[in-house]
Amino acid sequence: MNFKHLCLYSTLLATSPTLLWGSDQGNYTGSLDSCPAGDYSAIKYSPPPIFPADSIESTDVSAEQVKNAGKSVSTFSGNVVIERHQLRLQADTVTHNKDAQKLELNGNIHVDTQNMALSASSGWMNLETSESEFKDSTYYLPEMGLTGNTPLFSISDDKSTILQDTQFSTCPTNKLDWHMDTGWLELDQSTATGTAKHTVFWLSDVPVFYIPWIQFPLGDERRSGFLMPGIGLTNKSGFEFSTPWYWNIAPNQDAIITPTHLRKRGAMLATEYRYLTQSSRGNLDFEYLDRDKEFNDRRYLVHFENKSNLTENLNLNLLVNDASDSDYLQDLGSSINVVNTSHLERNAKLDYKNGAWNAGLMVQSYQTIDENITLDNRPYKRLPQITLNGKGELAEMDNSYLLGSLDTEWTEFEHENTLKAQGSRFHIYPKLSLPIEGNAWFVKPSAGYIFTQYDTTDNSGNDANLDNLGLSVFSLDSGLFFERDISESPFLQTLEPRLFYLNIPFEDQSLNPLFDTSEQDFSFASLFRENRFNGIDRVGDANHLTLALSSRIINKETGRELFNMSIGRIYYFDDQQVTLNTNDPVNTSDSSDIITEIGGNLDLWRARATYQWNTETNTSDKRSIQFSYAASDEAVFNIGYRFHREEIETENLEQTDISFAWPFAQNYSLLTRWNYSLTEERDNETLIGLQYESCCWALRLVSQRYITDDLDDPYDTSIMLQFVLKGFGSISDKDATSTLKHAILGYQPDY
Incomplete structure (x- = not known):
C-alpha cells in the first residue's frame, strides 16, 4: 500500500527560515x-x-462647499468627489495645497x-x-x-x-x-x-x-523560487521529502527542479523543463537516482517531446521515452496509467505537406516495460518508414467528379529477436472513386489496386523469397435518406438505409510476416471498411454485401441530434480464407454478427449502447452500455457495463463501472469511482473522496486503489490531499486533479 504526498505543511513552514514562492x-x-x-x-x-x-x-472636482485660504489652499467639504484618469477620490473634507x-x-x-x-x-x-x-x-x-x-x-x-x-x-x-x-x-x-x-x-x-x-x-x-514542499510515505520508498524549485530561465523557458529524499532508496532529482520558440515547443522530464538502495543500482526515467515547424510545409516531431529498468514504473509510478504501461515509445517524424500531398519520414522503436510480454510478441522497430500519400479531384464530370488517391509506404523492420523475420516492405495503393449524389441519395463506386512487396529473411536468417502481393479492390457504396416530421413537435426523424458491396480476390498470404498487423475490432464502422485487418501485412479477401439501417431524431430548429440508432450485418458470398495466423480457422459463415449501436442526448443526459449478436451460437459476443448525467462540470454521474467474449471463457472481459462527483450538502461533494471485473471477481480500481468548497477555500481528500501487474503486491493505494486558498494557490498532490479527471468521466474541477 502506498500513501503518497499526505503533506504536513504547517510543520514545514514553521521551521523554514526563508521561503520564496514561484508563480507556477x-x-x-x-x-x-x-x-x-x-x-x-x-x-x-x-x-x-x-x-x-x-x-x-x-481633474474634475465636485463638492457642496468650497473655501479658499489665500491663493494656494482650497478646502472642499460635503460629498467631495475628485476624478482623474483611472482614479476616483471621495471624502467628507479635502484640502488642496496647489503649491x-x-x-x-x-x-x-x-x-x-x-x-x-x-x-x-x-x-x-x-x-x-x-x-x-x-x-x-x-x-x-x-x-x-x-x-x-x-x-x-x-x-x-x-x-x-x-x-x-x-x-x-x-x-x-x-x-x-x-x-x-x-x-x-x-x-x-x-x-x-x-x-x-x-x-x-x-x-x-x-x-x-x-x-x-x-x-x-x-x-x-513568473518568478524563480521555491514552491510548496512535499512530504509523503510509501511502502516502496518509505518517507519522502521534496523541495521543488521553480526556475524562470527566460520568457520562453522555465523549469521545476525537485530534489527528493526517499528514505528506503536514497536521493532523487526530478527536473521538468519547458521551452517555446517561434518555430518549436517541447518539454523534457527527467528523474534520476544515483543509487537506489533497494535496487542496488542507479535508476532513471526520461521523457522528451518536441514539435517544430521547420518551414510552412515541413514539420519535425520528436518523442523519447526511456527507463533504466522494467520495474521503474512499478516501483516509482504514481497512477494506474503509468504503472500499467507496457511499452515506452521513441520516434522521430518528419512530415511535408503541400496541397493534396503528404510525405513522411519516421524512425520508431519501443522499450518493453511489461516483462510478461514474450520476446516474440514485442513490437518491431521501423528504421525507417517513408510514406507518400495524396488525395484530390482528377476531373469534373456531370453532377460529379473523379476522385483519386494514392497511399505509398516503404519500411525497414527490425526485431530484437533475431529468429523473427526481418527486412523491408513496400506498399502502394492507387484508387479511383466516382461519387454521385442527390438530395436524398448517393452512389460511390471505387476501384483500386494493392501491391505489396517484401524483401525479408525467414526464421533462419535466409532470404524468404516471398511472392509479391497484388490485389484488385472494388467497392460500391450507396444510400438513401428519408425524413419525416414528428407531428406537433420541432423534431424530425430520418431513415437511412445503406448498401456496401466489397470485392477483393483471395491470395495466399500465410507466408508473409506480421510486422504491424492485427485483428480489427468488430463495430458498426467496420461494416464499411475495405480491410478487416489493422495493418497491411494481411489484406482480407472479400465478396460480401453490407446491409445497414440508421435512424436519427433531430431538432429542426437547432440541428441538435437527440437520438440515433444503427444496425447492420455483412452477408458473405464466399468463405473468408485469409487469416491473421496460419492456424486460425477459415470463416465459412454466410453472414457476420449483427451489430447495433444506440446513442441519445437529452438535455443533461447522455446514453450510449452497443450490442453484437452471434446468430450461430445465439449469444452476445459484445455488449456495452453507458449512462451519463452532467448537471455541471463538477456534478456528474456515470454508470456503465461492458462485456467482450474471448475464445477462452475464463478470459472474457466483463466489467461494471460507476463514477460520480456529486454535492450532497451545502459546500460538500462526494467523489467516487468503482470499476469491478465480474470475470475475475475483483476490483480493478476504487476511488473515494470527500471535498469541501467554500467561496474562498477548498479541501479535497481522495483515496485511490488500483490493480497493477506486480504479482507480489497486486494493488497500489494512494492518498491525495489538496488544500486550496482561492486566489493564492494550493497545497496538493500534483496528481490529484489529473487522477480525478481520468477516473470520473466528464468531471472538470476548477482546481
Whole structure:
C-alpha cells in the first residue's frame, strides 16, 4: 500500500527560515462568485473613469462647499468627489495645497483605482508624484476577491506600496474561514514582486503556521523560487521529502527542479523543463537516482517531446521515452496509467505537406516495460518508414467528379529477436472513386489496386523469397435518406438505409510476416471498411454485401441530434480464407454478427449502447452500455457495463463501472469511482473522496486503489490531499486533479 504526498505543511513552514514562492504553483483559476452577495459590502468597488487621451491630465472636482485660504489652499467639504484618469477620490473634507500639489483627506475616504478599492479615516495624496498615505484602511482587490485591513497604507514615489500590520483574505469579511496576518508587506510594481515579513496563517481563530519571510509575484508574471514542499510515505520508498524549485530561465523557458529524499532508496532529482520558440515547443522530464538502495543500482526515467515547424510545409516531431529498468514504473509510478504501461515509445517524424500531398519520414522503436510480454510478441522497430500519400479531384464530370488517391509506404523492420523475420516492405495503393449524389441519395463506386512487396529473411536468417502481393479492390457504396416530421413537435426523424458491396480476390498470404498487423475490432464502422485487418501485412479477401439501417431524431430548429440508432450485418458470398495466423480457422459463415449501436442526448443526459449478436451460437459476443448525467462540470454521474467474449471463457472481459462527483450538502461533494471485473471477481480500481468548497477555500481528500501487474503486491493505494486558498494557490498532490479527471468521466474541477 502506498500513501503518497499526505503533506504536513504547517510543520514545514514553521521551521523554514526563508521561503520564496514561484508563480507556477497551480493557482486556483475558478470563479469566486460563489461568495454570498453583500459580504464585501464593507467596501464597495466602482470602476474609476477612463478619460480620453487629450484629457488624461485633467481633474474634475465636485463638492457642496468650497473655501479658499489665500491663493494656494482650497478646502472642499460635503460629498467631495475628485476624478482623474483611472482614479476616483471621495471624502467628507479635502484640502488642496496647489503649491505642494497635495491633498489632505478626512472622513469617509474612499478610493477607486483600476484594480483596487480602499476606504480609510484620513490620509493624504500628492497629485504630482502619486505618493499617498492612508490610515485605518480597508482595501479590496476585485480581481482576486481579496479584502484586508491595515492601520497604515502608503504608496511611495517609486510606485511601491507598503502595508503595516495588515490582515487579508479572500473570504467574506463576515466569515473569515482563513486569513493571513503580516507585520510588513511591500508590493513593488516596478519588479512585480510582493514581499512579506512575519506572516501567520490562520484557520478561523487558530494559528496554523508562521513564515518569517516570503516573496511572491504580482499578477501573472513568473518568478524563480521555491514552491510548496512535499512530504509523503510509501511502502516502496518509505518517507519522502521534496523541495521543488521553480526556475524562470527566460520568457520562453522555465523549469521545476525537485530534489527528493526517499528514505528506503536514497536521493532523487526530478527536473521538468519547458521551452517555446517561434518555430518549436517541447518539454523534457527527467528523474534520476544515483543509487537506489533497494535496487542496488542507479535508476532513471526520461521523457522528451518536441514539435517544430521547420518551414510552412515541413514539420519535425520528436518523442523519447526511456527507463533504466522494467520495474521503474512499478516501483516509482504514481497512477494506474503509468504503472500499467507496457511499452515506452521513441520516434522521430518528419512530415511535408503541400496541397493534396503528404510525405513522411519516421524512425520508431519501443522499450518493453511489461516483462510478461514474450520476446516474440514485442513490437518491431521501423528504421525507417517513408510514406507518400495524396488525395484530390482528377476531373469534373456531370453532377460529379473523379476522385483519386494514392497511399505509398516503404519500411525497414527490425526485431530484437533475431529468429523473427526481418527486412523491408513496400506498399502502394492507387484508387479511383466516382461519387454521385442527390438530395436524398448517393452512389460511390471505387476501384483500386494493392501491391505489396517484401524483401525479408525467414526464421533462419535466409532470404524468404516471398511472392509479391497484388490485389484488385472494388467497392460500391450507396444510400438513401428519408425524413419525416414528428407531428406537433420541432423534431424530425430520418431513415437511412445503406448498401456496401466489397470485392477483393483471395491470395495466399500465410507466408508473409506480421510486422504491424492485427485483428480489427468488430463495430458498426467496420461494416464499411475495405480491410478487416489493422495493418497491411494481411489484406482480407472479400465478396460480401453490407446491409445497414440508421435512424436519427433531430431538432429542426437547432440541428441538435437527440437520438440515433444503427444496425447492420455483412452477408458473405464466399468463405473468408485469409487469416491473421496460419492456424486460425477459415470463416465459412454466410453472414457476420449483427451489430447495433444506440446513442441519445437529452438535455443533461447522455446514453450510449452497443450490442453484437452471434446468430450461430445465439449469444452476445459484445455488449456495452453507458449512462451519463452532467448537471455541471463538477456534478456528474456515470454508470456503465461492458462485456467482450474471448475464445477462452475464463478470459472474457466483463466489467461494471460507476463514477460520480456529486454535492450532497451545502459546500460538500462526494467523489467516487468503482470499476469491478465480474470475470475475475475483483476490483480493478476504487476511488473515494470527500471535498469541501467554500467561496474562498477548498479541501479535497481522495483515496485511490488500483490493480497493477506486480504479482507480489497486486494493488497500489494512494492518498491525495489538496488544500486550496482561492486566489493564492494550493497545497496538493500534483496528481490529484489529473487522477480525478481520468477516473470520473466528464468531471472538470476548477482546481
